Amino acid sequence: MEKTLSHPEGAPALVRSSSLGSLKAEQLTCTIGAEVSGVNLGDASRDAGLFAELRSLLLQHKVLFLRDQDITRAEHVAFARRFGPLEDHPVAGSDPEHPGLVRIYKDLDSPPEHYENALHTDGTWREAPAMGAVLRCIESPPVGGDTIWVNMAEAYRRLPEHIKTQIQGLAARHSIEASFGAVMPAERRRELRERFPDAEHPVVRTHPETGEQILFVNAFATHFVNFHTPENVRFGQDYAPGAGHLLGYLISQAAVPEYQVRFRWQPNSVAIWDNRSTQHYAVQDYWPAVRRMERAGIVGDRPF
Template identity: 50%
Template sequence: MTTVAADQDTPSPINPSAVAIIRPSVRQHSIKVEICSPAIGAELSNINLADATQDPDLIAEIRALWLKHKVLFFRDQNISPLEQQLFAAQFGGLEGHPMAPSHPEADKLLMLYRNLDPSKPKSFVEKASRENLWHTDVTFKPAPPRGAILRCEQGPESGGDTLFSNMVMAYENLPEAIKQRIDGLYAKHSAEHSFGAQLPREERHAMAAKNPAAEHPVVLIHPETGEKVLFVNSAFTTHFSNFFNFEDIRYGQDFMPEAHHLMNYLTSQAAIPEYQVRLKWRTNTIAMWDNLQVQHYAVADYGNAPRKMLRATLAGTPLT
């Protein structure tokens, strides 16, 4: 990792020349920033997130680093669920998951608990399929989450890492012909074939009616940075909404294969290692990622070991 001071890396957007007056427990020195990979990710230290809510300049500094590096990691953050929720709320409104329960002490924290006690009945989040595929969270909503702040309460002794992939870089490195082809395209995102696949037909239809498919641009303009983002993912994106080609089609069978091949090519970009960073979790590690710029993959290599994670979800706005 490459280490830089935060004030050298990204100045506070509120007042770059001022030094905030804060409690010693918040930050012993200036924030220490360790670059995790050339493509994405930075680890921040010399900071206590439980007290960071008292310093708006510090929150603004973290936000600037978040936008720049796309995912931030914090180690040794021994905070309560409510303190995690309060920290997350400094970056925007919070929302629960549309299909999973919240934590009893913090109503906006999603419990991602795995393999706790095989002898007891499992909740939805325990029995749901694992997230070991590249995805962006909840893109089947008209307003996908803006970001997420995930804390490890308990992890396996080994395994259970999470990978993050930079979808701004994925778009930038596409061949120009592909960029031209996808310019102006929209795609449908649905939960029916993912969350609904395990349900009986009537329940699946009811779930789909309650959560209808959403349409998003294939190339998203990030609302804060203005960067172009490749915005399709394997978990929820089903098909292009407005793909057509009347010039090169010989027969009707030529039409859909071209669209399918292009979609498969685009969704595969997240898996390119040069766009990625890998996080090895420890208890009280926190990851904070930009859900519009980043895809992630939770590695399911830990067998029956318990894995307890709490996620705060930043509410988004409708995408155009």
């Protein structure tokens, strides 16, 4: 086992593997992700000590990957509930026998135009976006269908200083109507907006457990709500399209490969991620193959 090496401020750690109690975590990139071995999540759902080890590793690596997790849906839900209550999804719904377990099934009858995605943080259109999620692969394509996660604390850390100064104190609006609702008939889209009015979140949030500063805009963000001030706007061009250009630049940071990890799925593979400090993207390159996933999303808190 290699130890953490001392390194200059801002430089990536050189750790290749670490252990915590009975678990082993193999770091996958310099900035995000670790593959964990030596644990079954069914056991961790019943063992507070095992769960505590996993939670500590999650805060360190932001997304954890586990193979060969032949667990039941009940164990899946029970493990995720150790983090906190589970949330339903207003569009995808939940397994009727296991509330909070969302079935994300892309079958042969799913048309190609439904295989779209964007880099996003789950549920930022909520006042309290998800804390995280536990996603298990039921059936995977023979090739393709990977998922990418992004370290948005690293994305913020490496912003130019003048951009950090400019976005300090800014807030953005996040919308389910402009995303999930966009493909719905107008009446249903408006009903969705009534149930989930646009949420307002800081552009830079503070992680409630680690204290990290996190760039917190993604595909659900539509515009800044407090940009039009004398300090930011001299002429109309500064606000429109100037504010939009800035938001687009910030959102684009999630596409930087140095902040990412990419995971190839197999049946019974599991990913656990901290939704507060990451974005993710399900690569939809596999149609007409089948991809079936089940996700337990964990209720979060209001960003600050």
